[in-house]
Amino acid sequence: MRVLVVEDDPVLSDGLQAGLGLAGVTVDRVDSCADAQAALAATRFDAVVLDVMLLDGSGLDVLADLRRRGDTTPVLLLTALDDIADRVHGLDTGADDYLGKPFDLDELAARLRALVRRRAGRSDPLLKAGGIVLDPSTLTVTVEGRPVAASRREVAVLSALMERPGVVRSRAEIEDRLYGWHEEVESNAVEVHIHNLRAKIGREAIETVRGLGYRIRMPS
Amino acid sequence: MTSLRRRLFFLLLPATAAIWLCAVAWIYLGSRTQLEHVLDTRLQEAARMVHSLAGSGDMQAAPAASEGDDVGYARQLSCQIWSFDGRLVARSSGAPNESLAQDKEGFADRVVDHEMWRVYTIVDAAKGIRIAIGDRIGLRDRLVRDLVAGLVAPALLIIPLLGGLIWLSLGRGLKPLNDVAGEIVSRSGEDMRPVSGAHAPAEIRPLIAALNSLFGKVEATRRHEREITAFAAHELRTPLAGLKTQAQVALAARDTAVREGALRQILVSVDRTSRLVRQLLALAKLEAMPASQGEAAVNVGALLREVVAALPTPGRIDVEIDPALDDMVLRGSAECLHLVLRNLHENAVEHMRDPGRIRWRLLPDVGGLAVEDEGPGIPEPELGLVTRRFYRGHNRSPTGTGLGLTIAKMAAEKIHAGLELSNRGDRVGLRCSLTWSTSGSSIDKSSAAPATGPLPA
Numbered sequence: 001m002r003v004l005v006v007e008d009d010p011v012l013s014d015g016l017q018a019g020l021g022l023a024g025v026t027v028d029r030v031d032s033c034a035d036a037q038a039a040l041a042a043t044r045f046d047a048v049v050l051d052v053m054l055l056d057g058s059g060l061d062v063l064a065d066l067r068r069r070g071d072t073t074p075v076l077l078l079t080a081l082d083d084i085a086d087r088v089h090g091l092d093t094g095a096d097d098y099l100g101k102p103f104d105l106d107e108l109a110a111r112l113r114a115l116v117r118r119r120a121g122r123s124d125p126l127l128k129a130g131g132i133v134l135d136p137s138t139l140t141v142t143v144e145g146r147p148v149a150a151s152r153r154e155v156a157v158l159s160a161l162m163e164r165p166g167v168v169r170s171r172a173e174i175e176d177r178l179y180g181w182h183e184e185v186e187s188n189a190v191e192v193h194i195h196n197l198r199a200k201i202g203r204e205a206i207e208t209v210r211g212l213g214y215r216i217r218m219p220s
Numbered sequence: 221m222t223s224l225r226r227r228l229f230f231l232l233l234p235a236t237a238a239i240w241l242c243a244v245a246w247i248y249l250g251s252r253t254q255l256e257h258v259l260d261t262r263l264q265e266a267a268r269m270v271h272s273l274a275g276s277g278d279m280q281a282a283p284a285a286s287e288g289d290d291v292g293y294a295r296q297l298s299c300q301i302w303s304f305d306g307r308l309v310a311r312s313s314g315a316p317n318e319s320l321a322q323d324k325e326g327f328a329d330r331v332v333d334h335e336m337w338r339v340y341t342i343v344d345a346a347k348g349i350r351i352a353i354g355d356r357i358g359l360r361d362r363l364v365r366d367l368v369a370g371l372v373a374p375a376l377l378i379i380p381l382l383g384g385l386i387w388l389s390l391g392r393g394l395k396p397l398n399d400v401a402g403e404i405v406s407r408s409g410e411d412m413r414p415v416s417g418a419h420a421p422a423e424i425r426p427l428i429a430a431l432n433s434l435f436g437k438v439e440a441t442r443r444h445e446r447e448i449t450a451f452a453a454h455e456l457r458t459p460l461a462g463l464k465t466q467a468q469v470a471l472a473a474r475d476t477a478v479r480e481g482a483l484r485q486i487l488v489s490v491d492r493t494s495r496l497v498r499q500l501l502a503l504a505k506l507e508a509m510p511a512s513q514g515e516a517a518v519n520v521g522a523l524l525r526e527v528v529a530a531l532p533t534p535g536r537i538d539v540e541i542d543p544a545l546d547d548m549v550l551r552g553s554a555e556c557l558h559l560v561l562r563n564l565h566e567n568a569v570e571h572m573r574d575p576g577r578i579r580w581r582l583l584p585d586v587g588g589l590a591v592e593d594e595g596p597g598i599p600e601p602e603l604g605l606v607t608r609r610f611y612r613g614h615n616r617s618p619t620g621t622g623l624g625l626t627i628a629k630m631a632a633e634k635i636h637a638g639l640e641l642s643n644r645g646d647r648v649g650l651r652c653s654l655t656w657s658t659s660g661s662s663i664d665k666s667s668a669a670p671a672t673g674p675l676p677a
Contacts, residue, residue: 009459009461011463012459012465014466014485015466015469016465018466018478018482052454053450055614055616056614078461080455080456080458081453081454101457101458102463105464105469105472
């Protein structure tokens with residue numbers, strides 16, 4: 001999952017990047033409305049964590065603008081104001097969820113997973129394909145009930161494939177999910193992760209579609 | 221609550237009644253004069269008629285009016301003809317026995333039989349008779365009274381009708397006012413939209429305009445309060461959210477580097493939060509402080525060196541203090557001056573991103589002092605706003621609280637100093653000047669010192 005965090009407090013923003021990173025989320029950070037607009041126009045995110053009060057204006061303006069453009073990316077508002085009118089206003093501007101500051105990191109991560117799950121039209125929190133089960137909340141993978149030890153990057157690649165079963169995901173798409181702007185993309189990293197995953201969950205589980213990318217095999 | 225309608229009614233009704241009464245009095249007096257005139261003319265006419273008749277036949281005295289005879293409008297006139305030797309030659313029926321006549325011709329008011337009479341006398345020397353024709357004044361008064369009663373009776377009937385009409389008309393006339401009142405009464409306390417005065421009469425418009433202006437002011441104040449509350453909530457809760465998140469990261473991280481990074485961020489956040497708390501306490505204290513507290517002679521240079529020494533500045537920043545400030549002595553609250561200097565210095569240090577110099581210098585021509593930094597300055601439109609609570613401008617520092625300049629301004633006011641912010645003219649940067657309106661040069665050893673402000677050292 002790749003998330004944009006729009007927050008002007010450096011300590012909180014850094015904490016979100018580190019904390020959500022532990023939960024398997026790739027985080028990009030910006031601290032102003034202008035940068036948020038630019039980032040949202042350039043990159044596709046699975047969700048946005050948006051502070052309401054920013055350096056150069058209101059996060060609600062960014063949100064309204066996003067919805068005006070027809071962008072359906074789920075947005076979770078972070079707000080220091082917790083009176084009802086404020087929350088209602090945020091939700092009615094197009095937010096999908098909100099949390100009052102200070103919040104719990106685990107709850108934020110769970111809410112983001114729920115937003116992404118809903119957006120994909122799933123209600124089951126577990127990703128399943130054949131005998132493979134991936135739990136996004138614990139980042140654990142089991143095959144026919146047996147736990148499989150996979151690195152965080154490998155789990156991220158597998159969940160990118162399993163979120164849209166039967167759909168081919170290109171290498172670039174998978175890379176986008178793995179690396180934020182601040183990270184150097186290692187060449188062949190995706191191929192290496194696919195290779196290692198096949199060794200752990202079965203050679204047949206992931207198909208290579210020549211010239212297009214990879215696909216998780218669904219039991220017929 | 222006094223009712224405008226009732227008030228107007230009780231003004232209009234007596235006024236109308238008074239006008240009616242005046243009219244009645246006027247009519248009464250006017251009618252009376254007219255009536256007197258008419259009746260006098262009649263007396264004169266009748267006397268002449270009798271005079272022309274007298275001597276043309278026998279005349280007999282009619283029986284006198286019996287006592288207690290009610291004298292109606294009939295037989296109003298009484299006529300007597302007296303000979304010069306005092307005999308009653310003739311009289312009309314109902315005429316009194318006592319003589320009405322007088323010696324000379326013309327009108328006279330006489331008392332006859334304890335009654336007032338109006339008499340017209342003709343003296344005919346040729347015939348040797350006096351002809352007197354009279355009528356009772358009482359009768360005349362009754363005529364006038366009846367006339368006026370005829371006027372007043374409808375008036376008494378009309379006044380209640382008029383009252384009712386006035387009452388209804390007032391109701392209709394005051395309807396626009398009631399409409400406006402109704403609109404305001406039916407509002408919720410949150411509704412501060414202006415009242416529409418488009419169809420209101422001209423007399424109500426100033427009231428509506430005043431109301432709308434008041435609504436506007438209340439709304440602006442409330443918006444300002446809401447903003448401050450929102451800013452305060454944001455500035456207080458965001459560091460807490462950062463602390464909590466970093467603490468959870470430190471707990472969850474298995475990687476030592478990640479954990480150490482989180483702990484370091486916690487330290488940064490704790491320092492910033494404690495500064496915020498310190499500034500909030502300083503603000504609260506300033507608000508509660510009386511205007512002139514702890515008057516003492518304070519050496520500005522020494523205090524400034526204390527402030528600069530207490531705030532660790534990165535090596536890239538060079539702080540220069542004008543030696544002339546060592547000779548500047550102020551009379552006022554040392555605590556307030558310390559707050560001003562400290563917050564101005566913190567603000568300068570905070571906005572210096574690149575290596576550079578902060579200069580504290582004396583303003584000899586105005587007897588004040590100024591600090592100049594080499595930071596980004598403040599956009600002109602924001603110069604008036606940055607001293608508001610929690611206002612963090614476009615060029616905000618990542619570690620600022622939005623309270624430093626607020627405190628500096630408030631503390632400056634307590635020591636009767638003006639704080640003026642301006643962008644430097646010679647280069648990019650901010651200049652904050654402290655000046656005293658009761659200016660006396662701090663170095664000049666001649667003039668007497670003002671009560672507050674710079675003293676000659």
